[in-house]
Amino acid sequence: MTIKIAIFGVGLIGGSLALSFKGKPGITVVGHSHSAEALQQVKDRGVVDIATLSFEEAAADADFIFLCVPVSQLEPYLHRLSSLKLKPGCIITDVGSTKATVAACGEAITLPEVYFIGGHPMAGSERSGVAAASTFLFENAYYVLTPSSKVPKEVYKRLEDLLVYTKAHIVRVEPELHDEIVGAISHLPHIIAVALVNQVCDYNDKNSLYRQLAAGGFRDITRIASSDPVIWRDILLSNREVLLELLKDWKNHMDEFLEMLMNDDGTGIVEAFDKANRFRSELPERRKGAISSLYDLYLDVPDTPGVIGHIATELGIRQINLSNMQIIESREDVPGVMRLSFRQEGEMERAKEHLLTLGYTVYL
Ligand SMILES: NC(=O)c1ccc[n+]([C@@H]2O[C@H](COP(=O)([O-])OP(=O)(O)OC[C@H]3O[C@@H](n4cnc5c(N)ncnc54)[C@H](O)[C@@H]3O)[C@@H](O)[C@H]2O)c1
Numbered sequence: 001m002t003i004k005i006a007i008f009g010v011g012l013i014g015g016s017l018a019l020s021f022k023g024k025p026g027i028t029v030v031g032h033s034h035s036a037e038a039l040q041q042v043k044d045r046g047v048v049d050i051a052t053l054s055f056e057e058a059a060a061d062a063d064f065i066f067l068c069v070p071v072s073q074l075e076p077y078l079h080r081l082s083s084l085k086l087k088p089g090c091i092i093t094d095v096g097s098t099k100a101t102v103a104a105c106g107e108a109i110t111l112p113e114v115y116f117i118g119g120h121p122m123a124g125s126e127r128s129g130v131a132a133a134s135t136f137l138f139e140n141a142y143y144v145l146t147p148s149s150k151v152p153k154e155v156y157k158r159l160e161d162l163l164v165y166t167k168a169h170i171v172r173v174e175p176e177l178h179d180e181i182v183g184a185i186s187h188l189p190h191i192i193a194v195a196l197v198n199q200v201c202d203y204n205d206k207n208s209l210y211r212q213l214a215a216g217g218f219r220d221i222t223r224i225a226s227s228d229p230v231i232w233r234d235i236l237l238s239n240r241e242v243l244l245e246l247l248k249d250w251k252n253h254m255d256e257f258l259e260m261l262m263n264d265d266g267t268g269i270v271e272a273f274d275k276a277n278r279f280r281s282e283l284p285e286r287r288k289g290a291i292s293s294l295y296d297l298y299l300d301v302p303d304t305p306g307v308i309g310h311i312a313t314e315l316g317i318r319q320i321n322l323s324n325m326q327i328i329e330s331r332e333d334v335p336g337v338m339r340l341s342f343r344q345e346g347e348m349e350r351a352k353e354h355l356l357t358l359g360y361t362v363y364l
């Protein structure tokens with residue numbers, strides 16, 4: 001018996017889910033796109049078995065339906081699905097970054113033997129579109145599910161069993177609590193990153209040295225400011241009430257720094273950094289936790305021809321599997337920083353040891 005999985009919105013998240021399921025025994029993945037242009041990209045990338053523009057064709061006979069569209073589209077998509085004759089036993093789920101509104105809408109929709117379970121994989125990227133999809137995106141990440149009390153246990157279990165293919169860790173959370181927590185650890189940081197980049201952008205309009213000198217610290221804290229504007233408009237507006245409170249708290253934290261600086265309060269500054277340091281070091285390890293599914297190491301590389309090839313060859317000879325390599329900073333006369341990404345921690349450790357013996361400066 002074949003299991004049909006329909007994915008509506010085959011972008012970064014939908015495409016990555018499709019890649020997790022495609023080719024698994026007895027599974028057919030059908031992708032729905034809302035435009036011919038998006039459909040063509042999905043076909044070109046080959047992440048689904050069947051790609052279609054027809055909403056009805058994608059939904060017909062589906063055992064699982066994943067809604068992977070922008071947050072503002074989740075409710076219209078749910079309403080549209082509720083007007084169709086879906087397969088009895090069908091589970092509809094979504095991947096939206098907020099859960100309260102869609103969970104309420106999912107609960108209100110009563111189709112015989114069709115169930116809604118809200119979902120949110122806690123993994124992603126500042127990139128968007130199917131071109132950025134990855135088979136490994138969810139590996140070791142947390143994947144939140146927010147079933148209502150009406151969802152039978154065996155139905156929840158069926159979704160949980162399917163999500164094993166993502167290699168994520170499933171966590172069950174109430175939708176409202178989810179939005180409060182994710183507001184603080186994901187939505188607020190995106191606002192802060194964007195505001196900070198725009199602040200510096202305004203200074204840079206008067207003096208372009210700002211952009212030239214912006215280095216590691218600025219890049220580290222602002223990567224997520226490059227995220228898709230429409231996806232984030234929808235997320236922030238959907239979690240508006242939570243964010244209004246969080247921004248008030250944020251202002252208080254900024255006021256504390258203002259005061260410490262005005263009062264020359266060195267002790268206060270040290271305490272603030274110490275506290276942050278302690279909490280941050282207790283975060284789930286990158287490799288086991290939310291955001292990254294890769295093991296990264298960084299090394300200084302001279303800006304000379306052949307250096308990339310040399311490193312790749314050295315690792316290749318030792319059969320160390322490199323998943324990605326990227327030059328992060330490369331300016332004339334300044335050593336570049338290279339990021340090497342591995343899928344296995346052991347591979348990263350072996351690479352580190354070998355690169356150290358070759359005389360490279362390596363950071364984790
Ligand atoms: N980006 C992340 O890091 C991340 C992480 C977890 C969850 N999410 C959630 O996943 C969902 C998809 O986000 P994504 O990052 O994959 O975005 P994306 O832009 O990569 O993909 C969105 C998909 O929705 C389709 N779509 C359908 N109707 C659309 C419309 N009216 N406007 C725009 N696109 C439309 C697009 O064709 C595209 O395939 C969102 O609900 C988002 O909140 C995002």
Ligand SMILES: O=C(O)C(=O)C[C@]1(C(=O)O)C=C[C@@H](O)C=C1
Nearest residue numbers: 097122123124125126186224291
């Ligand atoms: O790593 C990133 O770029 C992300 O923005 C991922 C991130 C996050 O903020 O942690 C973004 C939105 C999601 O809903 C979940 C994960």
